Amino acid sequence: MDLPPLTVEQLSQLVASNLPPSHLFKVLTEYEQEACLMSAGSGSPETGGGDPVLLSLFYSSFFLVHLLTDQIPEARALTNRMPATLKQQDPSLQNCLTLLRAVWQTEYAQVYQILRGLPWPDLIQPLVRRYQSFFQDKTLISVSRSYEAIRLTAAATYLGLDQKLAEQEDPDIIANFTKCGWTWNPETKLLHPKPIVVSTADTQASNGIRETMAMLGARAS
Known part of the structure:
Protein backbone atom coordinates (compact mmCIF):
# COMPACT_ATOMS: atom_id res chain seq x y z
CA MET A 1 0.00 0.00 0.00
CA ASP A 2 1.35 3.43 -1.00
CA LEU A 3 0.72 5.72 1.95
CA PRO A 4 1.17 9.49 2.15
CA PRO A 5 3.92 10.69 4.50
CA LEU A 6 3.20 10.43 8.21
CA THR A 7 2.15 13.87 9.39
CA VAL A 8 -0.08 15.20 12.15
CA GLU A 9 -2.74 15.96 9.53
CA GLN A 10 -2.60 12.45 8.05
CA LEU A 11 -2.74 10.87 11.50
CA SER A 12 -5.65 13.09 12.48
CA GLN A 13 -7.64 11.94 9.43
CA LEU A 14 -6.97 8.29 10.21
CA VAL A 15 -7.90 8.59 13.88
CA ALA A 16 -11.08 10.53 13.15
CA SER A 17 -12.17 8.07 10.44
CA ASN A 18 -14.58 5.24 11.06
CA LEU A 19 -12.17 2.62 9.73
CA PRO A 20 -12.39 -0.81 11.40
CA PRO A 21 -9.71 -1.26 14.09
CA SER A 22 -8.07 -4.03 12.05
CA HIS A 23 -7.66 -1.63 9.12
CA LEU A 24 -6.27 1.11 11.36
CA PHE A 25 -3.82 -1.39 12.82
CA LYS A 26 -2.60 -2.38 9.37
CA VAL A 27 -2.06 1.22 8.29
CA LEU A 28 -0.28 2.26 11.49
CA THR A 29 1.89 -0.85 11.32
CA GLU A 30 3.10 0.33 7.92
CA TYR A 31 3.89 3.74 9.40
CA GLU A 32 5.94 2.38 12.30
CA GLN A 33 9.19 2.13 10.34
CA GLU A 34 8.81 5.78 9.34
CA ALA A 35 8.22 6.69 12.98
CA CYS A 36 11.36 4.77 13.97
CA LEU A 37 13.38 6.76 11.44
CA MET A 38 11.92 9.97 12.81
CA SER A 39 12.81 9.04 16.37
CA ALA A 40 16.38 8.48 15.20
CA GLY A 41 16.38 11.94 13.63
CA SER A 42 16.30 10.61 10.08
CA GLY A 43 12.95 11.99 9.00
CA SER A 44 12.59 14.70 6.39
CA PRO A 45 11.22 18.20 7.09
CA GLU A 46 8.11 17.26 5.09
CA THR A 47 7.31 14.42 7.46
CA GLY A 48 8.21 16.31 10.62
CA GLY A 49 11.38 14.31 11.20
CA GLY A 50 12.23 14.05 14.86
CA ASP A 51 9.09 15.96 15.85
CA PRO A 52 8.28 14.82 19.42
CA VAL A 53 4.64 15.93 19.08
CA LEU A 54 4.09 13.79 15.98
CA LEU A 55 5.91 10.84 17.51
CA SER A 56 3.86 11.09 20.70
CA LEU A 57 0.61 11.20 18.74
CA PHE A 58 1.65 8.30 16.52
CA TYR A 59 2.72 5.97 19.32
CA SER A 60 -0.27 6.88 21.50
CA SER A 61 -2.62 6.18 18.59
CA PHE A 62 -0.87 2.94 17.66
CA PHE A 63 -1.02 1.81 21.31
CA LEU A 64 -4.76 2.45 21.54
CA VAL A 65 -5.36 0.62 18.26
CA HIS A 66 -3.46 -2.37 19.70
CA LEU A 67 -5.94 -2.37 22.58
CA LEU A 68 -8.88 -1.88 20.21
CA THR A 69 -7.82 -5.04 18.38
CA ASP A 70 -7.42 -6.85 21.72
CA GLN A 71 -3.67 -7.30 21.33
CA ILE A 72 -2.63 -6.61 24.91
CA PRO A 73 0.72 -8.50 24.91
CA GLU A 74 1.57 -6.82 21.61
CA ALA A 75 0.67 -3.42 23.11
CA ARG A 76 3.09 -4.20 25.91
CA ALA A 77 5.78 -4.98 23.34
CA LEU A 78 5.05 -1.69 21.55
CA THR A 79 5.77 0.27 24.72
CA ASN A 80 9.30 -1.19 24.59
CA ARG A 81 9.71 0.12 21.04
CA MET A 82 8.65 3.67 21.89
CA PRO A 83 11.54 6.19 21.97
CA ALA A 84 12.89 5.82 25.50
CA THR A 85 13.39 9.50 26.30
CA LEU A 86 9.99 10.46 24.90
CA LYS A 87 8.30 7.62 26.79
CA GLN A 88 9.77 8.85 30.06
CA GLN A 89 8.79 12.49 29.55
CA ASP A 90 5.69 12.65 27.37
CA PRO A 91 2.35 12.84 29.28
CA SER A 92 0.38 10.99 26.60
CA LEU A 93 2.81 8.06 26.49
CA GLN A 94 2.86 8.02 30.29
CA ASN A 95 -0.95 7.72 30.15
CA CYS A 96 -0.54 4.76 27.80
CA LEU A 97 1.76 3.01 30.27
CA THR A 98 -0.66 3.67 33.13
CA LEU A 99 -3.57 2.37 31.06
CA LEU A 100 -1.64 -0.74 30.06
CA ARG A 101 -0.96 -1.61 33.70
CA ALA A 102 -4.65 -1.22 34.58
CA VAL A 103 -5.80 -3.31 31.60
CA TRP A 104 -3.14 -5.98 32.22
CA GLN A 105 -4.17 -6.26 35.87
CA THR A 106 -7.91 -6.05 35.02
CA GLU A 107 -8.41 -3.06 37.31
CA TYR A 108 -11.78 -2.13 35.84
CA ALA A 109 -12.51 1.02 37.81
CA GLN A 110 -9.01 2.32 37.17
CA VAL A 111 -9.30 1.72 33.42
CA TYR A 112 -12.37 3.96 33.25
CA GLN A 113 -10.76 6.56 35.51
CA ILE A 114 -7.69 6.71 33.24
CA LEU A 115 -9.73 6.93 30.04
CA ARG A 116 -12.06 9.60 31.38
CA GLY A 117 -9.94 11.49 33.86
CA LEU A 118 -6.43 11.78 32.44
CA PRO A 119 -5.62 14.48 29.87
CA TRP A 120 -5.45 12.90 26.41
CA PRO A 121 -4.54 14.98 23.32
CA ASP A 122 -7.56 16.14 21.34
CA LEU A 123 -6.34 14.33 18.24
CA ILE A 124 -6.55 10.88 19.83
CA GLN A 125 -9.79 11.46 21.76
CA PRO A 126 -11.78 9.47 19.14
CA LEU A 127 -9.61 6.42 19.85
CA VAL A 128 -9.94 6.91 23.61
CA ARG A 129 -13.74 6.94 23.25
CA ARG A 130 -13.71 3.93 20.92
CA TYR A 131 -11.58 1.95 23.33
CA GLN A 132 -13.84 2.80 26.25
CA SER A 133 -16.84 1.43 24.29
CA PHE A 134 -14.85 -1.64 23.25
CA PHE A 135 -13.71 -2.28 26.83
CA GLN A 136 -17.29 -1.97 28.12
CA ASP A 137 -18.59 -4.33 25.41
CA LYS A 138 -15.90 -6.91 26.12
CA THR A 139 -16.44 -6.68 29.88
CA LEU A 140 -20.23 -6.89 29.58
CA ILE A 141 -19.94 -10.06 27.49
CA SER A 142 -17.40 -11.57 29.92
CA VAL A 143 -19.50 -10.78 33.00
CA SER A 144 -22.63 -12.15 31.35
CA ARG A 145 -20.86 -15.49 30.92
CA SER A 146 -19.07 -15.58 34.27
Whole structure:
Protein backbone atom coordinates (compact mmCIF):
# COMPACT_ATOMS: atom_id res chain seq x y z
CA MET A 1 0.00 0.00 0.00
CA ASP A 2 1.35 3.43 -1.00
CA LEU A 3 0.72 5.72 1.95
CA PRO A 4 1.17 9.49 2.15
CA PRO A 5 3.92 10.69 4.50
CA LEU A 6 3.20 10.43 8.21
CA THR A 7 2.15 13.87 9.39
CA VAL A 8 -0.08 15.20 12.15
CA GLU A 9 -2.74 15.96 9.53
CA GLN A 10 -2.60 12.45 8.05
CA LEU A 11 -2.74 10.87 11.50
CA SER A 12 -5.65 13.09 12.48
CA GLN A 13 -7.64 11.94 9.43
CA LEU A 14 -6.97 8.29 10.21
CA VAL A 15 -7.90 8.59 13.88
CA ALA A 16 -11.08 10.53 13.15
CA SER A 17 -12.17 8.07 10.44
CA ASN A 18 -14.58 5.24 11.06
CA LEU A 19 -12.17 2.62 9.73
CA PRO A 20 -12.39 -0.81 11.40
CA PRO A 21 -9.71 -1.26 14.09
CA SER A 22 -8.07 -4.03 12.05
CA HIS A 23 -7.66 -1.63 9.12
CA LEU A 24 -6.27 1.11 11.36
CA PHE A 25 -3.82 -1.39 12.82
CA LYS A 26 -2.60 -2.38 9.37
CA VAL A 27 -2.06 1.22 8.29
CA LEU A 28 -0.28 2.26 11.49
CA THR A 29 1.89 -0.85 11.32
CA GLU A 30 3.10 0.33 7.92
CA TYR A 31 3.89 3.74 9.40
CA GLU A 32 5.94 2.38 12.30
CA GLN A 33 9.19 2.13 10.34
CA GLU A 34 8.81 5.78 9.34
CA ALA A 35 8.22 6.69 12.98
CA CYS A 36 11.36 4.77 13.97
CA LEU A 37 13.38 6.76 11.44
CA MET A 38 11.92 9.97 12.81
CA SER A 39 12.81 9.04 16.37
CA ALA A 40 16.38 8.48 15.20
CA GLY A 41 16.38 11.94 13.63
CA SER A 42 16.30 10.61 10.08
CA GLY A 43 12.95 11.99 9.00
CA SER A 44 12.59 14.70 6.39
CA PRO A 45 11.22 18.20 7.09
CA GLU A 46 8.11 17.26 5.09
CA THR A 47 7.31 14.42 7.46
CA GLY A 48 8.21 16.31 10.62
CA GLY A 49 11.38 14.31 11.20
CA GLY A 50 12.23 14.05 14.86
CA ASP A 51 9.09 15.96 15.85
CA PRO A 52 8.28 14.82 19.42
CA VAL A 53 4.64 15.93 19.08
CA LEU A 54 4.09 13.79 15.98
CA LEU A 55 5.91 10.84 17.51
CA SER A 56 3.86 11.09 20.70
CA LEU A 57 0.61 11.20 18.74
CA PHE A 58 1.65 8.30 16.52
CA TYR A 59 2.72 5.97 19.32
CA SER A 60 -0.27 6.88 21.50
CA SER A 61 -2.62 6.18 18.59
CA PHE A 62 -0.87 2.94 17.66
CA PHE A 63 -1.02 1.81 21.31
CA LEU A 64 -4.76 2.45 21.54
CA VAL A 65 -5.36 0.62 18.26
CA HIS A 66 -3.46 -2.37 19.70
CA LEU A 67 -5.94 -2.37 22.58
CA LEU A 68 -8.88 -1.88 20.21
CA THR A 69 -7.82 -5.04 18.38
CA ASP A 70 -7.42 -6.85 21.72
CA GLN A 71 -3.67 -7.30 21.33
CA ILE A 72 -2.63 -6.61 24.91
CA PRO A 73 0.72 -8.50 24.91
CA GLU A 74 1.57 -6.82 21.61
CA ALA A 75 0.67 -3.42 23.11
CA ARG A 76 3.09 -4.20 25.91
CA ALA A 77 5.78 -4.98 23.34
CA LEU A 78 5.05 -1.69 21.55
CA THR A 79 5.77 0.27 24.72
CA ASN A 80 9.30 -1.19 24.59
CA ARG A 81 9.71 0.12 21.04
CA MET A 82 8.65 3.67 21.89
CA PRO A 83 11.54 6.19 21.97
CA ALA A 84 12.89 5.82 25.50
CA THR A 85 13.39 9.50 26.30
CA LEU A 86 9.99 10.46 24.90
CA LYS A 87 8.30 7.62 26.79
CA GLN A 88 9.77 8.85 30.06
CA GLN A 89 8.79 12.49 29.55
CA ASP A 90 5.69 12.65 27.37
CA PRO A 91 2.35 12.84 29.28
CA SER A 92 0.38 10.99 26.60
CA LEU A 93 2.81 8.06 26.49
CA GLN A 94 2.86 8.02 30.29
CA ASN A 95 -0.95 7.72 30.15
CA CYS A 96 -0.54 4.76 27.80
CA LEU A 97 1.76 3.01 30.27
CA THR A 98 -0.66 3.67 33.13
CA LEU A 99 -3.57 2.37 31.06
CA LEU A 100 -1.64 -0.74 30.06
CA ARG A 101 -0.96 -1.61 33.70
CA ALA A 102 -4.65 -1.22 34.58
CA VAL A 103 -5.80 -3.31 31.60
CA TRP A 104 -3.14 -5.98 32.22
CA GLN A 105 -4.17 -6.26 35.87
CA THR A 106 -7.91 -6.05 35.02
CA GLU A 107 -8.41 -3.06 37.31
CA TYR A 108 -11.78 -2.13 35.84
CA ALA A 109 -12.51 1.02 37.81
CA GLN A 110 -9.01 2.32 37.17
CA VAL A 111 -9.30 1.72 33.42
CA TYR A 112 -12.37 3.96 33.25
CA GLN A 113 -10.76 6.56 35.51
CA ILE A 114 -7.69 6.71 33.24
CA LEU A 115 -9.73 6.93 30.04
CA ARG A 116 -12.06 9.60 31.38
CA GLY A 117 -9.94 11.49 33.86
CA LEU A 118 -6.43 11.78 32.44
CA PRO A 119 -5.62 14.48 29.87
CA TRP A 120 -5.45 12.90 26.41
CA PRO A 121 -4.54 14.98 23.32
CA ASP A 122 -7.56 16.14 21.34
CA LEU A 123 -6.34 14.33 18.24
CA ILE A 124 -6.55 10.88 19.83
CA GLN A 125 -9.79 11.46 21.76
CA PRO A 126 -11.78 9.47 19.14
CA LEU A 127 -9.61 6.42 19.85
CA VAL A 128 -9.94 6.91 23.61
CA ARG A 129 -13.74 6.94 23.25
CA ARG A 130 -13.71 3.93 20.92
CA TYR A 131 -11.58 1.95 23.33
CA GLN A 132 -13.84 2.80 26.25
CA SER A 133 -16.84 1.43 24.29
CA PHE A 134 -14.85 -1.64 23.25
CA PHE A 135 -13.71 -2.28 26.83
CA GLN A 136 -17.29 -1.97 28.12
CA ASP A 137 -18.59 -4.33 25.41
CA LYS A 138 -15.90 -6.91 26.12
CA THR A 139 -16.44 -6.68 29.88
CA LEU A 140 -20.23 -6.89 29.58
CA ILE A 141 -19.94 -10.06 27.49
CA SER A 142 -17.40 -11.57 29.92
CA VAL A 143 -19.50 -10.78 33.00
CA SER A 144 -22.63 -12.15 31.35
CA ARG A 145 -20.86 -15.49 30.92
CA SER A 146 -19.07 -15.58 34.27
CA TYR A 147 -21.88 -14.91 36.75
CA GLU A 148 -25.20 -16.50 37.52
CA ALA A 149 -25.98 -13.62 39.88
CA ILE A 150 -24.24 -10.35 40.65
CA ARG A 151 -24.96 -7.30 42.78
CA LEU A 152 -25.86 -4.13 40.93
CA THR A 153 -22.95 -2.20 42.45
CA ALA A 154 -20.48 -4.87 41.32
CA ALA A 155 -21.90 -4.87 37.80
CA ALA A 156 -21.67 -1.08 37.79
CA THR A 157 -17.98 -1.27 38.74
CA TYR A 158 -17.24 -3.65 35.87
CA LEU A 159 -18.86 -1.26 33.41
CA GLY A 160 -17.74 2.04 34.86
CA LEU A 161 -21.20 3.22 35.85
CA ASP A 162 -22.23 5.68 38.54
CA GLN A 163 -21.81 3.88 41.87
CA LYS A 164 -24.16 6.18 43.77
CA LEU A 165 -26.97 5.52 41.31
CA ALA A 166 -26.27 1.80 41.52
CA GLU A 167 -26.41 1.91 45.33
CA GLN A 168 -29.77 3.65 45.03
CA GLU A 169 -30.98 0.90 42.65
CA ASP A 170 -31.62 3.51 39.98
CA PRO A 171 -34.28 2.13 37.59
CA ASP A 172 -32.46 3.41 34.52
CA ILE A 173 -29.23 1.66 35.54
CA ILE A 174 -31.19 -1.58 36.08
CA ALA A 175 -33.05 -1.14 32.80
CA ASN A 176 -29.83 -0.94 30.84
CA PHE A 177 -28.88 -4.41 32.07
CA THR A 178 -32.31 -5.90 31.58
CA LYS A 179 -32.28 -4.66 27.98
CA CYS A 180 -29.36 -7.05 27.49
CA GLY A 181 -31.61 -9.91 28.58
CA TRP A 182 -30.57 -9.89 32.25
CA THR A 183 -33.18 -10.12 35.00
CA TRP A 184 -33.42 -8.12 38.23
CA ASN A 185 -34.69 -9.63 41.48
CA PRO A 186 -35.88 -6.79 43.75
CA GLU A 187 -36.12 -9.11 46.75
CA THR A 188 -32.57 -10.46 46.66
CA LYS A 189 -31.21 -7.24 45.08
CA LEU A 190 -29.37 -9.33 42.51
CA LEU A 191 -28.97 -9.16 38.74
CA HIS A 192 -29.08 -12.48 36.91
CA PRO A 193 -27.04 -12.18 33.70
CA LYS A 194 -27.96 -13.88 30.48
CA PRO A 195 -24.90 -15.02 28.52
CA ILE A 196 -24.31 -12.75 25.54
CA VAL A 197 -23.18 -14.61 22.44
CA VAL A 198 -21.41 -12.71 19.67
CA SER A 199 -20.46 -14.43 16.44
CA THR A 200 -16.71 -14.98 16.18
CA ALA A 201 -16.99 -13.74 12.62
CA ASP A 202 -18.00 -10.30 13.90
CA THR A 203 -15.21 -7.81 14.50
CA GLN A 204 -17.54 -5.67 16.57
CA ALA A 205 -20.26 -6.51 19.06
CA SER A 206 -23.84 -6.66 17.85
CA ASN A 207 -25.78 -3.48 17.26
CA GLY A 208 -28.02 -4.33 20.20
CA ILE A 209 -25.10 -4.48 22.58
CA ARG A 210 -23.64 -1.27 21.16
CA GLU A 211 -26.94 0.55 21.63
CA THR A 212 -27.19 -0.66 25.21
CA MET A 213 -23.61 0.30 25.95
CA ALA A 214 -24.25 3.77 24.54
CA MET A 215 -27.00 4.17 27.14
CA LEU A 216 -24.72 2.74 29.83
CA GLY A 217 -22.06 5.24 28.88
CA ALA A 218 -24.47 8.10 29.29
CA ARG A 219 -24.80 7.14 32.97
CA ALA A 220 -21.14 6.42 33.55
CA SER A 221 -19.43 8.09 36.46
